[in-house]
Amino acid sequence: MKKIWKRVPLGPLQTNCYLYAKENGECLIFDPGEEAQKLIGIIRDKGWKPAAILLTHAHFDHIGAVDAVRETFDIPVYLHKKEADWLSNPALNGSQYFQMGPIQAKEADELITEEGMMEIGGFTFEILHTPGHSPGSISFYDRDERIVFSGDALFRGSIGRTDLPGGSHEQLLSSIKTKLMKLPSDTLCLSGHGPETILEDEMNHNPFLQ
Template sequence: MKYKTIPVTPFAQNCSLVWCTETQQAALVDPGGDIDRLLGAIKQEGVTLSKILLTHAHIDHAGGTATLTESSGLPVEGPHKEDEFWIDALPQQSQMFGFPQVGTFTPNRWLNDGDQVQVGNETLDVLHCPGHTPGHVVFYHADSAIAWVGDVLFRGSIGRTDFPKGDHPTLIASIKEKLFPLGDEIRFVPGHGPESTFGEERRSNPFVRG
């Protein structure tokens, strides 16, 4: 599996184009906006977009989803159903944060802990990691030792928990009980900022160290 990170929206959210090198089938993880930029990256890589994967439903991660699905009919997988209220609130989120007006959508498949999603011949494991939002999920590709963690964990920081239904102890538990046991060597793409590894964050991140 290969991937390309494409920062989108004024929040510099890390949308990822991930694809299977055998089939050239691809998915967009968290297409928050800037659709033309995303479509340009797909064309540049010569891959075929087959689905959208969502870690959670905040506007900077999910804001481009309705536009993409309306024009293409692409299926949407994720997040967990506990984030449905965030999807319903996308129009209000766009007004609140000064984003272009966006529509709502219904995922073709809500994801639960232990589920798997396919991108071509590649399999991603799904981990339900609430705390930042109640329905937040993480996508983990074991063969590549990489995870797309949305806003659960960042290099040197963690996700905010002051949004509706956020919960700090739950977020810490998600990181320590779901992510860190995958192994210190696992690299992760956060929702914002540079990549890191779980080992580096376990050792040095002041929010989760110890």
Template structure:
């Protein structure tokens, strides 16, 4: 198994494609450029099985309906953000365009920390609120990767000046969930370059003193 990073949309939000040798895949956070992303997946002979959302801010869902319809696949989202997909104010897109960005409801609503099987892929699900109330991190032990959305970045953390965000909650999520993962775990961030748990423990200025 392996994964690819694909920055998409005006915010260059990182979508990720986790795939096996047969080309079966799960997609994380298709944030925009739906037609181009679809074409790239088909060019690479990728067969998506599902879309896993780390959270429902507009820059992570811009191509959601395009990709789900192109491959006829389900969408997973935390239940605390169930209404965000259809609400431009909650997903923060109303400030970007007059009509905002909307998507149809998720097919599966997630809650709690548990093992999540999706086809041949198995994830450990972590609730990591703070950037948004329903932020999820998906740990894939087979590749040693956590797909964490906008929780933790290289030398940074997610924004906490947004509705429903809270810095103390976010730092608690990082400290008690992500930093408990093996130090060689790759962190597949929602924006910017990937990093590792070890690197952020050693150098991230926002985590000093935790």
């Protein structure tokens, strides 16, 4: 069954939330960072039926709308176990370092503990642990569609920042090169900020990977 994706930039940092839907209307919500009512309105206008919220990581600009969206649709939130405490802690999720006030959410319903294949809400992904931007950063790879939701690990022409708690430049480069760049070169990469890209283009042109 063919899937479609929609990018919805949200909040002051224009963090990309992605809606990933099947033709039958089932959908997943990646990184609902802010503007909950805008996001809820889009989902309802499309007639989509959310099954879960998937977090690539728990930085504040990716979690601001988590609780409102979770409660509206009564769906679970998935997050890597290494950031289990981040949703409720502004020091860990980074919101206390920016002039936006503390951002908090209730704990995740499901913690992802290992890499490998996982079925979530009728969708099947390969979970890749891609730390460096943050300790629990994960990427969700849909093998059938050749799409990877990379969070803030890899951007078009750039990579994620590593100056927030738990960040590591060397670890991030290792994650990109040993995990993301091992995927098929024509894989579409949907990043946490900015436009989509193709992994082959990043292999050949991203200055951080040369």
